[in-house]
Amino acid sequence: MDFASFLIQTLNSLQYGLLLFLVASGLTLVFGIMGIINLAHGSFYMIGAYLAFVLASLTGNLFAAIALGIPLALLFGAFLEWALFSHLYKRDHLEQVLLTYGLILIFEEVRSLLVGDEVHGVDIPAVFSASIQLSDVLSYPVYRLVISAVCIVLAVALYFVIQRTRLGMMIRAGNHDRVMVEALGININMIYRVVFALGVALAALAGMLAAPISSVFPNMGSHVLIISFVIVVIGGIGSVWGALVAALVIGFADTFGKVLVPELSGMVVYLVMAAVLLWRPEGIFKKG
């Protein structure tokens, strides 16, 4: 592998890993704070991608689609939390699995009814459609760099929110001691709603950003969901920073696995997970 292709694979790994982080961070927060296993989280990624497709064809512009899509995803998340997930907090995991499995079926069928089952493409915005020439034959699309940049900005913002804001303090506290938070007079239901909506919006945003490079197709959320599970298992439930590290590990393992051992490409991430399970069954960054 020469340097230019190595660079390209490294950038691809970063971009894929960061995108996965957007999905997995919401998943791990919902796990860690509310104790809910949400199989439908991958559907939010799928819904985001389809939102990007539909809104971009209406407005003619991916930026406009994202600007409209994010508030829609937030609202959708808050609605779902109110209507469904708030009833699940005291239920056992099996019921959570059931309900969210049912939701996947519903989301996919509604998607099929509204948009159909065809594969669609979404255009890269003209401003970012260029490529950077790395060697005579190899180039790297600017749009992928943009995705990575957006994800990094969001990761920093998430760090800031969790470490420095009142909401973040409540999230950290809620993560540890629900009773104490309620004793402080904080409305825990509100925190749950905000966190859940945030998780939905992050996953949907990942789908919107990915739409131009991965195209838009049925069941696109299920692969992302399972990979996100792997990330949460590796990173440790509830740990956003564990999710970031694990997402990058998976990004690199998957991307370089495809290049170096193509026959095993699909399995590499699971082998990484198996190794982590032997070493630390509760994830690398499991909180006390």
Added chain:
Amino acid sequence: MTDSRNPEALLVADKITRRFGGLLANQDVCLTLARGQLHALLGPNGAGKSTCINMLSGDLPPSSGRILFQGRDISGLTAAQRSLVGIGRSYQRTNIFPKFTVLENVRLAAQSRRQQPWRIFSNAMRQQWMLDKARAAIDEAGLGGRAERIAGVLSHGEQRQLEIAMVLATDAQVLLLDEPLAGMGSEESAKMVELLKRLRQTRAILLVEHDMDAVFAVADVITVMVNGQVLESGPPAQIRASIAVQEAYLGQEDSFHV
């Protein structure tokens, strides 16, 4: 070690220490449990009694120190392994199989002594030795006649007796009993105290208990813990006379009943 001086010593804790982060929950705790003796562990809430019993039973590994069973270092054994060598425990919060019958609860305990998981075609309810052992333990714990009841519907006191029956069915030589009298009425308490007196004759017992009257009525040795350390250890008369203990608690005896 202590066991050379006391041949009947079954379980010895030798300077066991447990840290939780920066907190020293137990510091250099030494205890000797001897056959025929009931050893009571006293102390206010937060003194480290639960940590101590958890280390002895294997639910919690000690940070340092050794635990010896009949002279053999068992500090590295899991809870399951310690049960198999002969250390049985009951829990502060009733810890039974609530949907099973009393007999099935105790039968499972008896079964653990001769595990033959590969015999998947034998019928558990037709293995006479298990049933005999279970019924004997049920009778010994004073639950005779309750064998077919569902454990979850027993009275609180009966559930505590059931816990002890389960430990007895494992042939435990050392009984670690975590507040067996908690939440019992006076009549139930009196029955339990009688049971403890009977059990002591052939076994070593560690009793963690808040009920001072009961403790002074049955204990042969009392160890008082404060802030994770042993404050005083000796026969009841010595504890009663101890100025340190009096200063620490007996003056404010009410705190024991919290």
Added chain:
Amino acid sequence: MKLDTSLVLKLLALAGLACVPLAGADFYTELIAKTLVMAIFAMSLDLLVGFTGLVSFGHAAYFGIAAYAVALLSPKYEAASLWLVLPASVGLAALAALVVGLFVLRTKGIYFIMVTLAFAQMFFYVFHDTPLGGGSDGLYLNVKPTAEIAGFLPFDLDQPTHLYYFILAMLVLVYAFLARVLQSPFGRVLVGIKSNEHRMQSLGYVTFRYKLAAFALAGGLGGVAGFLYSVVFGFVTPELLSWHQSGNVLLMVILGGMGNLVGAVAGAFAFVAMQEVFSMWTKHWQLAMGLMIVAAVLFMPGGLSAVPGRIKRALQGGSAHD
């Protein structure tokens, strides 16, 4: 002798199932054969979910591994021996479950659900990506295995009726096997683990070993179902290992009331019936299924399995109110 109503009902149901091929409606015979295969699959998962308390969301892996094993072990244009392929495919499924169990049983709760799902997905890719599994198109089993032993042919799996009775016999066998195992000391330990694993440990049981044995056993029995699927349909695809397959079998177990072998069989029948009825209405039948699941969880706390108890209580409450 006292008449055992439950035994009589089971025998009646069995007699009913035995009469199905006599009706001569091939479509329904095949549909019920397929349902019986799923019923075996559901019983195998019930051993984990309903009896041991291990919520596996990746049980399709062992179903699929055995199904692929049949296709891979059979010569291309000749019949393989049933007496070799059946134990080999079941053994492979059990072995895979044993190895996976070593990893997944180190985790609990939410982790366990996620990790079982992830390992199943790994096997999905084993068959999807490597030359071994023939890609997303899967493999064909051109010739069904033969039951011939030393020139004698006790039954012929190429004949639909024989195949149907073979499947029914396997169902009865798996049921009897599990019922027996659950009565054994081993089975009682599994139920004890489901009820209170911590207490089992403090009683001297190394619960990990028991759970591992249960996991491998369930994988092997799931493999029996996978084997039969392969023989019935004559082809296998990676979809057999997909998480939808794992989700569906979990639904069957829950529908039938967990921890009840006959319930698992009933759950498989209920699931296939719903699938057939909904798909007659609309090609979007999964929408109806999804809505039903969500409504069931929301409006029936304690799960579908609590429904019979609730009905019973409601009826008793009507007659003898206290």
